[in-house]
Amino acid sequence: MKKVPILVIRNTLIICIQNDLTDTAILELQNDILDKTYKTRVNGVIIDISSLDMIDVFLGKVISDTTKMVRLLGAQAILVGMKPNIAITLIELGFEMPNVKTAIDVDNGLKILNKYEKYNATKVLEVTELSGED
Numbered sequence: 001m002k003k004v005p006i007l008v009i010r011n012t013l014i015i016c017i018q019n020d021l022t023d024t025a026i027l028e029l030q031n032d033i034l035d036k037t038y039k040t041r042v043n044g045v046i047i048d049i050s051s052l053d054m055i056d057v058f059l060g061k062v063i064s065d066t067t068k069m070v071r072l073l074g075a076q077a078i079l080v081g082m083k084p085n086i087a088i089t090l091i092e093l094g095f096e097m098p099n100v101k102t103a104i105d106v107d108n109g110l111k112i113l114n115k116y117e118k119y120n121a122t123k124v125l126e127v128t129e130l131s132g133e134d
Contacts, residue, residue, distance in 0.1 A: 004029045006036050012044040012113055013037060013075075014106065018051050023058055030066050037073050044113035045070045048106055050081025060095045067100045076116050078102065080109040 007014040013036055037045055047063065067077035080103045103109040
């Protein structure tokens with residue numbers, strides 16, 4: 001069974017999902033993403049679906065669930081590279097994913113994460129200043 005590589009670049013995981021994954025491989029990838037998110041303490045996870053030509057109910061559910069699980073682990077999940085036919089299919093299958101951030105490509109996904117990290121750093125600084133800690 002082919003493993004999907006998970007790249008760690010600075011404070012971000014980058015995963016590129018391919019077309020030819022079996023259901024078992026998709027579930028294994030989900031577990032790998034969650035495990036690596038937890039172990040590396042990254043702030044962001046970018047899931048690149050630009051190589052997908054089609055999507056089915058199972059893969060749509062796993063992607064949707066994975067983004068939610070990543071957020072529960074304290075990281076921001078961004079879905080990148082969505083083609084128009086994939087967006088149409090996801091909506092037709094009932095996966096509206098209102099809380100999932102998306103970007104046109106990995107570069108724009110990294111820009112979103114950079115803004116997110118700066119926002120969080122500002123909030124931590126404000127809380128620290130309010131509590132009187134240095």
